[in-house]
Amino acid sequence: MFTLVQLSDPHLGPLPAVHWHQLVSKRAFGYVNWHRSRRAALGPRNLRHLVEDVLAAPHDHIAVTGDLINIGLRAEIDTARLWLDSLGDPEDVTAIPGNHDAYLPGAIRHFEHAWRPYMVGDDRGAAPVAFPFTRRRGPVAIVGVSTAIATAPLMATGRIDQPQADRLEAELAELADEGLFRVVLIHHPPVAGSTPWHRRLIGADRFRKAIAKSGAELVLHGHNHQTMVNHIAGPAGPVPVVGAASASLSPHHGRSGGSYLVFRIARTEGSFTCDMEERGPRVSHGKIESLRNQRLAGPEGQPAGTRIQA
Numbered sequence: 001m002f003t004l005v006q007l008s009d010p011h012l013g014p015l016p017a018v019h020w021h022q023l024v025s026k027r028a029f030g031y032v033n034w035h036r037s038r039r040a041a042l043g044p045r046n047l048r049h050l051v052e053d054v055l056a057a058p059h060d061h062i063a064v065t066g067d068l069i070n071i072g073l074r075a076e077i078d079t080a081r082l083w084l085d086s087l088g089d090p091e092d093v094t095a096i097p098g099n100h101d102a103y104l105p106g107a108i109r110h111f112e113h114a115w116r117p118y119m120v121g122d123d124r125g126a127a128p129v130a131f132p133f134t135r136r137r138g139p140v141a142i143v144g145v146s147t148a149i150a151t152a153p154l155m156a157t158g159r160i161d162q163p164q165a166d167r168l169e170a171e172l173a174e175l176a177d178e179g180l181f182r183v184v185l186i187h188h189p190p191v192a193g194s195t196p197w198h199r200r201l202i203g204a205d206r207f208r209k210a211i212a213k214s215g216a217e218l219v220l221h222g223h224n225h226q227t228m229v230n231h232i233a234g235p236a237g238p239v240p241v242v243g244a245a246s247a248s249l250s251p252h253h254g255r256s257g258g259s260y261l262v263f264r265i266a267r268t269e270g271s272f273t274c275d276m277e278e279r280g281p282r283v284s285h286g287k288i289e290s291l292r293n294q295r296l297a298g299p300e301g302q303p304a305g306t307r308i309q310a
């Protein structure tokens, strides 16, 4: 059994003190926006409780599916490195970037340096970060894709270009030959119609084509800040596409706070089973507990969206 944890969109706060000259163009929008809304909803307490819960239980690997920070400040990137270090050894933790990590073009250079140990393929040696990258862990291959681009103000789009989609298709075909359970990490949801236009993934069709051709056993994304299960076409049947909530979202206005996901992957005769558990604070008392259990792959699958009632 291989246990993979997914944490997403921590949007680590609080924002460091900034000089006004750093608040050029888009960053000024983001700074005001964070103080207006995210500061209240994306507090650190829920994230801290979730991480304590993750670390208290046995697991093999943690995947962080982007939006670690808010407006691409150097100090935020350095803080996020410390947070990644607190999750575990880079061997056991994988991160991919989201649109907030790439808030302005210079931020990409900074996070690719600061977060490198967590977003580099097994075979890269001292080479720079490149996407997609692959990390083989037991029966699982973790493939990290980047959709992170700097966008215009008030836009939260992502993009996968044709060369990255082509490399992904080739990599997934190779991993299929190795008989590994292929988990693809991508920040933006690749499912058609799953985001408003200004938050969409540009080139989502390229990603879906790569999966339709070479297949994957599981696709994990963030960005929408809510838990969701969808499917896209694979060569041998539908591929589950799972979105995780923002781990920092505090319970408020009668809504439960952010959660995290656990995937338990086991090899069976010639195939795999994959069971998903969602863990987060229950609205009634705020303690972290199991919110949902769902079989994603293997026999006796439950219907999508089955919830354990309180």
Ligand SMILES: [Fe+2]
Pocket: 009, 011, 067, 098, 100, 223, 224, 225, 246
């Ligand atoms: Fe986000």
Ligand SMILES: [Fe+2]
Pocket: 067, 098, 099, 100, 156, 187, 222, 223, 224
């Ligand atoms: Fe995002």
